Amino acid sequence: MYRNELSGTLAGLLRVRMLSMNDAHVYCTLDQVASEVRSNVRMAQEYYETFGFDDYDFRLSLWDPDNKDKYIDQPENWEATQNHLREIMDGLGVEYTEAVGEAAFYGPKIDIQFRTALGREESMSTIQLDFAAKERFGLSYMDETGNENGEVFVIHRAPLSTHERFVAFLLGAVGWxxxxxxxxxxxxxxxxxxxxxxxxxxxxxxx
CATH class of the missing domain: 1.10.1200 (Non-ribosomal Peptide Synthetase Peptidyl Carrier Protein; Chain A)
Structure with missing residues (x-):
């Protein structure tokens, strides 16, 4: 993957223009969203425990209703999906902060934030709830009644950030x-x- 980051934002392995990411996309119904999100949160926590990381924070990244040009303009879907993620995080007993304006253009996110040695905050893992893909790509499935159902949600997840960023934090943790x-x-x-x-x-x- 290539991202044309501004030269002033590049920082070693933490922020590069050519990056590798172990991302995946989970297609699910509304009833399945909670279990899938919980599984992905736990997977990230297990990764961090394995490598000895414990200094990180959860962030619920929300849309900015005052900047609608940046997002899919569906206020009701934004409110519903953001509240759904809140309920999931509260159910897990996970402390988190909320950040307006940090959502993806297609839905809210759960981001796991690390701090660099210089104190700069960077996202490591991300779990993104996409409510817009069903309309943008015409997604549907056959439900239990045999009827076509268009209520499809997509969860974009990258449990270990980019390989480059993960290695950067790992090197910092083990002290080379x-x-x-x-x-x-x-x-x-x-x-x-x-x-x-x-x-x-x-x-x-x-x-």
């Missing part, structure tokens, strides 16, 4: 001490995953 990160062909991946986890745990203990 993992030989696997410097020499990925040295030996087995499982050995070095354990090494990276051990360094992260030691760092958390102040060692």
């Amino acid at each position: 001490k993992s030989t696997y990160l410097a020499f990925p062909g040295a030996s087995s991946g499982n050995h070095h995953l354990g090494e990276a986890q051990g360094v992260c745990r030691a760092r958390k203990r102040g060692l």
